[in-house]
C-alpha cells in the first residue's frame with residue numbers, strides 16, 4: 001500500500017526576552033518537532049504562531065504586546081506563553097483574539113493549546129528528534145537551564161512573582177542533558193537560571209548518582225560534573241553568596257571557564273539595602289581580589305542599575321569607584337525603570353529621568369575605560385578562541401575568547417584563518433584592541 005504524506009502542520013515561534021526564555025522556546029520547539037509539527041520561519045507559512053513573551057520591564061511588556069499584535073495581524077492564530085503570560089488579563093485586554101495564554105515554562109499547557117487549535121500530524125514518529133533536542137542557538141553553544149524561579153526578593157524585580165520560588169532540576173538530569181549536548185557537538189555550555197548559586201537549596205541539596213558517582217544538587221557539584229565534560233562552561237546569573245568562592249579552584253584547574261556573571265546591581269550600601277540585596281561591599285572587593293589572585297585571567301561580567309529610588313550622587317560615585325577598583329570587565333547598565341508591580345515602585349526619592357540619563361552616560365564611560373584597559377592588556381598574548389562564524393566583512397571571522405560570552409560581550413575579529421568552522425577552538429595571537437573587541441590572527 002502506498003502512503004501519501006499529508007502536509008505537515010506548521011508552527012511559527014517568536015521568542016522574546018532573555019536567554020532563559022530562549023531555553024523555554026527551545027523546549028517547546030523540541031516537543032513540536034517530536035510530535036511531527038514542522039516549523040515555519042515566517043508568519044505566512046505558519047498555521048499558527050506561538051509568541052514567547054517577556055514581562056520583566058514595562059518596555060519588555062510593551063514589546064511583547066506589540067509582537068502579539070503583529071502576529072495576530074499577519075497570521076491570526078496566536079498562542080501566548082512566557083513571563084507576560086502570567087498576566088492573562090493584560091494580554092486578553094490588549095488582544096482579545098489570542099487563542100490561548102499560558103505562563104512561563106508551562107510546556108504542557110502550550111502543547112495542549114497547540115493540539116486544540118492545530119490537529120497533530122497523523123504519524124508522530126516521522127520526525128525524529130536528535131538526543132540533545134533542538135536548539136535555537138548555533139550548534140556550538142547551548143544554554144543549560146538548571147532551575148526555575150527565585151527565592152530572593154530584590155525590590156525592583158517581579159520575577160519571583162511571575163515565576164515563583166526556586167525549583168531546581170535534579171542534578172543527574174542536568175548533567176545528562178549537558179552530556180547529550182556535548183555529544184551533539186556543543187563546545188560551550190552557558191549555565192543559566194534566575195539564581196545559579198542557589199541551585200539545590202529547595203531540594204536540600206539532595207544527592208543523586210550520575211555515571212556511578214555521587215553528586216549533591218548544589219552549585220559546586222554541578223560545576224564539578226560539568227567540568228568533567230571537557231567543554232567551555234560559563235556560569236551566568238551567579239548571586240554573590242560566599243560559597244561562590246568554592247568554584248574558583250575549579251577555574252584554576254581549567255575545568256570551568258574563568259568567567260563569572262554576577263549581577264551586582266549596585267555598590268553603595270544604602271542602595272543595596274533598598275534593593276534588598278547583600279550590602280557588605282568591602283567583603284566583595286576582598287573576595288574579588290582573592291579570586292583574581294588565584295585565577296589571574298578571570299573575567300567578571302555584571303549588570304547594574306543606575307537611578308534607583310533614593311540613589312544620591314555620593315551613592316553613584318561609590319558605584320563608579322567599585323567598577324574601577326573591582327575592574328568589572330564587562331558590564332550592562334540599566335536606567336532604573338519603574339515596574340508598577342515591583343516593591344521599589346513605592347520607595348521614596350525617585351530619581352529624575354535626566355539625572356538617570358546623565359549617570360548612565362558617566363557609568364558607560366568609566367566602564368569603557370575599564371574594559372578598554374583589559375582589552376589593551378591582551379595585545380601580544382596568544383589564547384584559545386572559539387569561532388562563531390563569518391562577519392559581514394570579507395574574510396574576517398567572528399570569534400570569542402574565554403572572557404566573552406555570546407551576544408552580550410565583546411568579540412575577536414580573526415583574519416588569516418582558513419579551514420575553520422563554527423565551534424572550532426584555535427590558538428590566536430591578539431595584535432590589536434579597541435574598547436570592547438580584539439583583533440587577531442592564528443597564532
Ligand code: SF4
Pocket residue numbers: 150151152153154157158159160194195239
Ligand atoms: S536574584 Fe534576580 S531573579 Fe531573584 S529576585 Fe533578585 S533580580 Fe529577581
